[in-house]
Amino acid sequence: MNRKKNRGEDPRYKIANREAIIGVGLVVINFILWYGFAYGLGSGPVEEYEYVFGLPAWFFYSCIVVTVVIFILVVLAVVFLFKEVPLEDEEEEAR
Amino acid sequence: MNGEVIIPLFLFLIVIFFIGFYASKFLKTTADFLQEYFLGSRQLGGFILAMTMVATYGSASSFVGGPGVAYTVGLGWVLLSMTQLATGYFVLSVLGKKFAIMARKIRAVTLVDFLKERYRSKWVVILSSASIIIFLFSAMAAQWVGGARLIQSLTGLSYTAALFIFAVSVLIYVIIGGFRAVAITDTVQGVVMFLGTMIILIGTIIAGGGVGNIISDLAAENPDFISPYGADRSLTPLYVSSFWILVGVGVVGLPQVAVRAMSYKSSRGMHRALIIGTAVVGVIMLGMHLTGVFARPILPGIEVGDTVMPRIAMEVLPAWLAGIVLAAPMAAIMSTVDSLLLLVSSAIVKDVYLNYVKPEANDRTVKQLSIGVTAVIGLLVFVMAIQPPELLIWLNLFAFGGLEAAFIWPVIMGLYWKKGNASGAMASIVTGVISYILFHSFMPEAFGMHTVVLPVVLSLCAYILVSLVTVKRHAEIQARVFQKLWSA
Numbered sequence: 001m002n003r004k005k006n007r008g009e010d011p012r013y014k015i016a017n018r019e020a021i022i023g024v025g026l027v028v029i030n031f032i033l034w035y036g037f038a039y040g041l042g043s044g045p046v047e048e049y050e051y052v053f054g055l056p057a058w059f060f061y062s063c064i065v066v067t068v069v070i071f072i073l074v075v076l077a078v079v080f081l082f083k084e085v086p087l088e089d090e091e092e093e094a095r
Numbered sequence: 096m097n098g099e100v101i102i103p104l105f106l107f108l109i110v111i112f113f114i115g116f117y118a119s120k121f122l123k124t125t126a127d128f129l130q131e132y133f134l135g136s137r138q139l140g141g142f143i144l145a146m147t148m149v150a151t152y153g154s155a156s157s158f159v160g161g162p163g164v165a166y167t168v169g170l171g172w173v174l175l176s177m178t179q180l181a182t183g184y185f186v187l188s189v190l191g192k193k194f195a196i197m198a199r200k201i202r203a204v205t206l207v208d209f210l211k212e213r214y215r216s217k218w219v220v221i222l223s224s225a226s227i228i229i230f231l232f233s234a235m236a237a238q239w240v241g242g243a244r245l246i247q248s249l250t251g252l253s254y255t256a257a258l259f260i261f262a263v264s265v266l267i268y269v270i271i272g273g274f275r276a277v278a279i280t281d282t283v284q285g286v287v288m289f290l291g292t293m294i295i296l297i298g299t300i301i302a303g304g305g306v307g308n309i310i311s312d313l314a315a316e317n318p319d320f321i322s323p324y325g326a327d328r329s330l331t332p333l334y335v336s337s338f339w340i341l342v343g344v345g346v347v348g349l350p351q352v353a354v355r356a357m358s359y360k361s362s363r364g365m366h367r368a369l370i371i372g373t374a375v376v377g378v379i380m381l382g383m384h385l386t387g388v389f390a391r392p393i394l395p396g397i398e399v400g401d402t403v404m405p406r407i408a409m410e411v412l413p414a415w416l417a418g419i420v421l422a423a424p425m426a427a428i429m430s431t432v433d434s435l436l437l438l439v440s441s442a443i444v445k446d447v448y449l450n451y452v453k454p455e456a457n458d459r460t461v462k463q464l465s466i467g468v469t470a471v472i473g474l475l476v477f478v479m480a481i482q483p484p485e486l487l488i489w490l491n492l493f494a495f496g497g498l499e500a501a502f503i504w505p506v507i508m509g510l511y512w513k514k515g516n517a518s519g520a521m522a523s524i525v526t527g528v529i530s531y532i533l534f535h536s537f538m539p540e541a542f543g544m545h546t547v548v549l550p551v552v553l554s555l556c557a558y559i560l561v562s563l564v565t566v567k568r569h570a571e572i573q574a575r576v577f578q579k580l581w582s583a
Contacts, residue, residue: 010583016193020511023188027181031339038174038323039332046318054307056321059170063177067377074184074373082369084362087195 012085022077030070037062100409101250103418104425107287108264111280111429115268118276128462132273133204133441139278139359141367146285147278148355148368149375150430152182152346153288155241157379158424162387163400169313169320171330173384178335180380181343182352183373187365189347190356193510195365197580198357205438206350206502207446209357213509213580215572216517217451222524224446226501227350228439232476234494235435239480242428248405249421258480261429266473269433270466274358277433284426289375291423292382294416295408299389302411312392320388337544340551341496348503349495351434436476440469493535496547500527503551504558512562513577516569519562527554 042049042058052060125131139147157179165172194209201212207227211220242265243258250257268276303309313320324330346352359365383404390397390407397403404424408417444465449456456464504527505520531550539546 008582010196010581012196013193013581016191016196017511019191020189020193023185023191026188027185027339027344030181031336034174034177035332035336042323046314046322049321051307051310054305054310056170056310058323059174059321062323063173063381067177067180067381070180070184071370071373071377075370077188078366078369082362082366084366085192085196087192087199087362089200 015083015085019082022081026070026073026077029073030066033066033069034062037066099414100418100421103415104249104422107422107425110283111264111268114279114283115272115276118268118272118279121275122271122273128458128465129204129445130202131275132462132465133437133445134354134358135274135278137199137358137360138275139355139364141359141364142371143278143282144355144359144364145368145371145375147281147430147434148186148352148372149183149379150281150285150288150427151351151355151434152179152349152431153285153376153379153427154431155238155245155424155428158288158383158427159241159245159401159404162383162390163403165384165387166391166397166403167400168325168330169317169322169388171319171323171325171335173381173388174323175330175335175338176380176384178338178341178343180373180377181339182346183376184369185344186347186352187356187369187372189344189507190353190510192362192365194353194356194506195359195362197510200580203357205441205445206353206506207442210505210509210520211446211450213576214505214517214520215576216521219505219517219520219524220446220450222521223502223505224442226498226524226528227442227446230494230498230501231351231435231439231442232472235432235439236476236479237494238428238432238435239476242425242432243480244401245405245421245424245428248402255481258477262473262477262480265429265432265436266470269436270469270473273465274437277430277437278358280433281430284430285375287419287426288379288423291420291426292379292386294412295404295420295423296382296386296389298411298416298420299386299393299407303389303393309389309392313388316391316395320391331543333543334540334545337548341499341545341547345496345499345503345547345551347507348499348501350498350502351431351438353502353506354438436469436473439472440465443468443472496535496545496550497528497531499547500531500550500554503527504555508555508558508562513573513581514566515558515562516565516573518565518569519558519560522561523554523558526557527551530554 038058041061050057122131125136130136161176198209203209207220207223210223242261243254246257246261247254268280300306310321317326319326319328387403390403394406394410397406405421408420412420501524504523508515527550530553534541534546534549541549
């Protein structure tokens with residue numbers, strides 16, 4: 001029954017659905033890296049912290065490096081995974 | 096107050112005015128007034144789209160309240176603020192092309208237009224317009240108070256005079272220019288926010304004698320200023336993580352943000368906006384909150400968090416540069432307020448009046464009414480803000496979480512789950528709003544998470560359960576909805 005319904009479906013939605021899943025994937029990666037670095041490196045006593053460029057290592061990695069990494073991942077996703085599709089319906093374009 | 100600080104602020108206001116006049120030209124020539132006034136005729140390019148998203152989302156709390164809390168709490172609060180990075184890419188990729196395509200199929204101008212076609216239920220429309228009007232009106236009032244207090248503290252004018260300047264500036268360009276004016280001014284305001292953040296962060300680091308120096312000063316005062324747990328160790332990992340719902344993914348449910356996801360011109364624009372938006376959000380959130388923390392060794396002992404930003408700017412920067420930096424929070428507040436104003440106005444004109452009061456109204460009436468309603472709401476907020484409610488951030492967050500709990504599932508599930516129906520959406524909105532108010536009043540921060548988390552979970556359960564139980568009742572309508580929204 002599902003197959004029958006999908007046959008007439010707007011083909012652009014397949015692309016849209018895939019991109020939504022990529023968005024969710026990015027958030028999951030973002031969260032894991034952010035959490036892992038912050039509490040993985042930052043939960044010990046402050047006296048034993050390591051420092052990178054003057055900042056505590058947990059902060060440097062979870063807030064600065066992760067932000068840069070996510071930005072790069074967004075760029076890569078957009079360039080290699082996102083597809084350009086026309087947004088207008090055909091009849092509207094013809095008008 | 097120093098004249099050199101005020102000059103950049105006034106130049107900024109003048110630029111904003113001119114944009115309003117520029118945008119009003121499009122309104123005179125447009126064939127479809129509603130599409131132009133409330134949505135800019137879906138013509139936004141990538142850069143403007145990214146900036147209007149970021150600027151609408153970034154408000155008084157990102158530039159005044161947030162850094163003030165960071166000052167008291169330490170690096171833990173910066174960690175928490177970075178949950179907002181997700182707003183840069185999540186909203187656009189998840190609502191994404193599907194929302195934009197569906198909105199075009201039905202010529203939707205507002206979020207409620209989408210809900211109306213997706214669920215075909217009078218009650219969904221009424222409930223959602225009512226939540227938008229009530230919650231966003233209060234959010235707007237809170238932002239106006241913030242804007243006026245900021246002008247007051249910078250210029251030394253009385254509160255009422257400051258409020259008047261703020262109100263007049265915002266009202267004129269929104270009323271005459273509509274969405275296009277809002278989006279373009281948002282872009283200018285976003286650029287000001289971005290530059291202001293960079294300048295103040297660099298200035299603060301230099302004044303504090305370098306990052307290493309500042310961090311050791313902080314650690315000397317209280318080691319927990321540089322731990323992820325906050326100065327009094329009250330920030331648990333669970334609590335901080337729960338902000339991913341409030342200010343990360345939940346933002347999808349905010350109507351002022353969601354409506355922008357149907358305003359862009361092409362998928363190329365959306366792709367560019369994803370990249371630009373992520374970079375800008377990252378820099379602003381990291382920079383502003385880090386500045387709040389770094390301000391502490393330079394200006395110890397500030398009691399009122401909201402004054403940290405203005406004071407540090409004047410302390411570490413030359414006056415004219417401080418003026419530019421202090422235009423940033425001004426810009427943040429204005430860019431939030433202008434969108435809210437237009438959105439409340441569209442809810443009244445488009446969602447209520449044209450749906451139920453007078454669907455056959457002609458173009459002229461609609462035009463006069465849109466401009467009139469926008470002006471009246473503006474004046475109403477002005478009057479309310481004269482006697483300001485005390486708890487600015489409380490009101491603001493209440494509106495924020497309430498709207499998220501109400502709209503996130505009807506929008507997301509409406510796009511991606513075909514079985515979702517009107518009864519499910521209604522159950523979700525009611526459950527979301529009511530449980531948010533109840534949790535907020537009787538069990539705030541239940542189980543150590545931010546209050547918004549449980550209402551969001553409950554409203555998801557309500558949506559799914561009720562949709563499944565009522566499958567049969569909606570079968571016929573759902574078939575028509577698929578035909579219109581899903582078919583090629």
